[in-house]
Amino acid sequence: MADYLLFATERYALPILQPLADALQARGHTVGALLVDNARDGLIEGARMMSLREAVAFRPHAVFSAANWVPTFIRGAKVQLFHGFNVEKREDARGHFRVRGLFDLYCTQGPATTAPFKALAARHRHFKVVETGWSKLDPLFRDDDGQAAALRAPAAGREVVLFASTFTPRLSAAPQLYDAIRAQVERGDRYWLLTLHPKCPPELFDRYRALAGPNAAFVETEQLVAAQRAADVLLADTTSVVSEFVVQRKPVVTFRNRAPKAHMLDFNDAAQLPAMLERAFAPSATIREALRSYADQIHPWRDGYSAYRVLAATEAFLSGRLGQVGRKPWMAKFRALQIRRELGYWRP
Missing domain, CATH: 3.40.50.11820 (CDP-glycerol glycerophosphotransferase, N-terminal domain)
Known part of the structure; x- marks a missing residue:
């Protein structure tokens, strides 16, 4: 040994x-x-x-x-x-x-x-x-401790969206999408898991943590992988969480991604968020194939x-x-x- x-x-x-x-x-x-x-x-x-x-x-x-x-x-x-x-x-x-x-x-x-x-x-x-x-x-492929199931349980059968954002100011979606995400959380038709990069400003953490309730939960960094397993769709920006999530071949919606690719549903206007989420929850065959291809290139290991x-x-x-x-x-x-x-x- x-x-x-x-x-x-x-x-x-x-x-x-x-x-x-x-x-x-x-x-x-x-x-x-x-x-x-x-x-x-x-x-x-x-x-x-x-x-x-x-x-x-x-x-x-x-x-x-x-x-x-x-x-x-x-x-x-x-x-x-x-x-x-x-x-x-x-x-x-x-x-x-x-x-x-x-x-x-x-x-x-x-x-x-x-x-x-x-x-x-x-x-x-x-x-x-x-x-x-x-x-x-x-x-992500072995939820041995049940964390993912526990995070998903409050959804009570609703679709689950995970929001994650990078800390880089010029790339972060967290400030620009806050109002649009709050409106989605208040609707309550989907359940939200919210997380931020640890280096994001404290005031952003306060605003997003305040959204927690019957329709959303704030997820700490250590729970991020479990949250990715629990979610059906990811909303993000240029954070590396996008690639982590795609490994599962699940749809991703990105806001002003620095290098958007075929597997991403990228958009530039916060008002487009509801429509982009609808597309993500009903992905086209082209998007599904792009997700599979990209996932196999960056991380083919699924065991x-x-x-x-x-x-x-x-x-x-x-x-x-x-x-x-x-x-x-x-x-x-x-x-x-x-x-x-x-x-x-x-x-x-």
Whole structure:
């Protein structure tokens, strides 16, 4: 049995790491968790919460990161799990496909990300790539704890809409659609699950939480996957929740999406919301086929066992079955010093 460490900087990383913690424990491994910054007050069930110095002393075989970076001075292979899908908020070189020189193994979500990262691995030669699926979505296909059923129960047979929004001001639908969503909630013919990105302004949280009642519930970040399983249709913007939801091949309505695609019902005017929802609840054959095609490209794994594939890929890397990796680039050493400064850790 081996020791493994989970690393997160944001609350939204916790649902990514929890299925992996469960898989590690099921295999008899010891699991530690280092949660910093906005994730500091979070919890991963079954993992031992550690301080930075405890994590260093833990000397894990591997560190699983659901962030863009990882403390390079902690022992073990550094495994990138990703904190979201590629939703094209930024250029590739600055966004999803940016290589920072910190990771040894990238566990990709599906063909749409595997091929670009394998091309990058062939060019840079200092990391490996294995397509495993995304651990966060395991509960999407295995509602073992009944959270999704509990979230859906108050709908009492009504159709269920999930609303989710990014925090990026220029892309967020939350301010623009509030009045239209409130009107829909007040109608009561459908049941709403409402959630916001943790970085959204507090005043937005207050407004949306106030909509909770017989026709709506506010869902916290840790319940987001269960809410996606519970909902029939998603209303969103350019948030990566769109891609997560589409994996189920369920319809999505998007407001001013930065890069609208064939599987999205995208619109620009809040007054169009009722009509767009009607279309989503009766999707055309063209939309259904676009949903299936896109889902298979970004995340074909529908068995709920991606966390176990992540573990298998990591064990293959550690054993050398994936081959050797080259030396990290000079920029990685500079970034490692920045990370030490940010975390306040200067011991060797």
